Amino acid sequence: MGALVMECLNTKAETKRSSGKQGAGIFRSESASATVIAAVLLLCIVFTTIAIVRISYVPEWKKETEHAHMNEVWDDMAELKSRADMLSLFMASDPNSSAYGFSISAPMRMGGGEVPIFEPSTSAGTLSINTERCRMTITPQKPSVSTLPNIVECGGVTYLSKNREYMDQVIRYENGALILAQGERSLMKQSPSFRITRNPEGNYSFSIRAMEIIAEPDAISTNDVTSLRMTGLDDEFIYDSGGEEAIDSFTCTIITQYPDAWASYLNETAEAAGLEYDTDYTLDCPGSDCVYFSFTTTGGKNLERLCINKSVIGIELGPGGGLNYAGNGGSGDDEGGNETGGEGGDESVMELGKWYYFDTFTGTYDGSALSSGDTDPTLLEDYNEGYSLPSGVKNYILGSYSEINDFDYYVDKNEMLDLNFDFDTYDSFESNVNSATVRMIYRFEDNQEPDMEMTISGTGPDSFNPDNNNWCLYNDTIPISPDIPADLTLNLKVISTGSNIKGRFHIDYLAVRLG
Numbered sequence: 001m002g003a004l005v006m007e008c009l010n011t012k013a014e015t016k017r018s019s020g021k022q023g024a025g026i027f028r029s030e031s032a033s034a035t036v037i038a039a040v041l042l043l044c045i046v047f048t049t050i051a052i053v054r055i056s057y058v059p060e061w062k063k064e065t066e067h068a069h070m071n072e073v074w075d076d077m078a079e080l081k082s083r084a085d086m087l088s089l090f091m092a093s094d095p096n097s098s099a100y101g102f103s104i105s106a107p108m109r110m111g112g113g114e115v116p117i118f119e120p121s122t123s124a125g126t127l128s129i130n131t132e133r134c135r136m137t138i139t140p141q142k143p144s145v146s147t148l149p150n151i152v153e154c155g156g157v158t159y160l161s162k163n164r165e166y167m168d169q170v171i172r173y174e175n176g177a178l179i180l181a182q183g184e185r186s187l188m189k190q191s192p193s194f195r196i197t198r199n200p201e202g203n204y205s206f207s208i209r210a211m212e213i214i215a216e217p218d219a220i221s222t223n224d225v226t227s228l229r230m231t232g233l234d235d236e237f238i239y240d241s242g243g244e245e246a247i248d249s250f251t252c253t254i255i256t257q258y259p260d261a262w263a264s265y266l267n268e269t270a271e272a273a274g275l276e277y278d279t280d281y282t283l284d285c286p287g288s289d290c291v292y293f294s295f296t297t298t299g300g301k302n303l304e305r306l307c308i309n310k311s312v313i314g315i316e317l318g319p320g321g322g323l324n325y326a327g328n329g330g331s332g333d334d335e336g337g338n339e340t341g342g343e344g345g346d347e348s349v350m351e352l353g354k355w356y357y358f359d360t361f362t363g364t365y366d367g368s369a370l371s372s373g374d375t376d377p378t379l380l381e382d383y384n385e386g387y388s389l390p391s392g393v394k395n396y397i398l399g400s401y402s403e404i405n406d407f408d409y410y411v412d413k414n415e416m417l418d419l420n421f422d423f424d425t426y427d428s429f430e431s432n433v434n435s436a437t438v439r440m441i442y443r444f445e446d447n448q449e450p451d452m453e454m455t456i457s458g459t460g461p462d463s464f465n466p467d468n469n470n471w472c473l474y475n476d477t478i479p480i481s482p483d484i485p486a487d488l489t490l491n492l493k494v495i496s497t498g499s500n501i502k503g504r505f506h507i508d509y510l511a512v513r514l515g
Helices: 002-056 058-093 259-272
Strands: 103-109 124-129 135-141 150-153 157-162 170-174 177-182 185-190 193-198 204-214 218-222 225-240 249-255 281-287 290-295 303-317 360-365 407-411 416-422 435-445 451-456 459-464 472-479 490-495 503-514
Touching: 058 103, 058 157, 058 170, 058 177, 058 204, 058 225, 058 303, 124 225, 124 303, 135 303, 150 204, 150 225, 150 472, 177 259, 185 259, 193 259, 218 303, 249 259, 249 303, 259 281, 259 290, 407 416, 435 451, 459 472, 490 503
Parallel strands: 204 303
Antiparallel strands: 103 225, 124 157, 124 218, 135 150, 135 249, 157 170, 170 177, 177 185, 193 204, 225 303, 249 290, 281 290, 360 416, 407 503, 416 490, 435 472, 435 503, 451 459, 451 490
């Protein structure tokens, strides 16, 4: 009996101990589960917060930083314009200025808009030179007289943003203007040099300074900092009605991808000068890439003077050093008459933007052919490089200029010297030719000035007169459209129609540049 009681007590105690161990295991399991659940909830809160920030706040932060970056780009483009204006001012202030060939670098911050931690990547941008066309054509108008247009191929620098949140913009520098474009709309933010002044008598003068960018078409797309190198190449006097036959009106046509900006600027400038739209001037956009401005005298306001100048600036991406400019005057001007693009170039192809000498020269005097010794083309290939050659129009007097290789022929009264120049060593053009700039250094000595006529590729004739006994510079751009180089002919007539007009006619230099 006693043994049975003891066995029951031991069994009860063992059962109690077993029950206690099972209860402790349950408590430990519940504690671990609670820790895991808390960690998961905490991670959910963190990820939810990050997601909310990225969705709701990061785009706005990104937009703000990209907007700040666009302000930086704008500052850089404005600085580019400022430095180009400075080079232009230096070259215009002194024909012998050391600004010719002087270079300035302009940094460009291409990418930005990063948001630390949340969006560290930067947006990029594309910087391009002379990939968009900009041309200005100004045509003086004289009563009952046909006049030739003055053409400037302006070129330009374009920055195109590649933002992720902020709207994309185009910042464009062309012809001295700084333009901001968004979508189809454009606005001129900094103006070119296009001035209208009214004198006390109520007449109006127009002063236009064009900016021509010389560069091979090039572009770079990056989010890093890059730079542009600008070099002052030339300052050209193109036209001044004060030294020509009086004109009463003119037209200005601008080919551009940003017609809104130019039309608005020209209209505001004319109105600010006191001109009335559709009475004193007309303004139209006949196409999506063209602006047409015309000054007339129908409103009783007279044109006193039209003056056109051009600054030529070379621009290169990066550190530069490879600029090859066959331009006008000053250091950096390579007259390079027959240069055709350097190594690897096809010598049978005529390139745009380069000066070429005519390789065929013939002529007649009073109907009789000139001898081959009188018409040697090499007589016209060199000019006096010791003379700082300016750029002018037609009868620009060169003063103390002295000849190098001189063609001369005596012209008697009532006789005509008829000279013809063309090319026979070139087969084709590198692209369509729209214009030709003719540069000639000439004079007529001993007596009164004859009448002169120049016709190029069948266009013309352009009539002008030399200044007696002075070397003169003819420098003018004429619109032409030859199909092949054989069509690129120049005819020059020296017409002595007066009884007292006789003397020796000289040409020291003659070259043509295609555009």
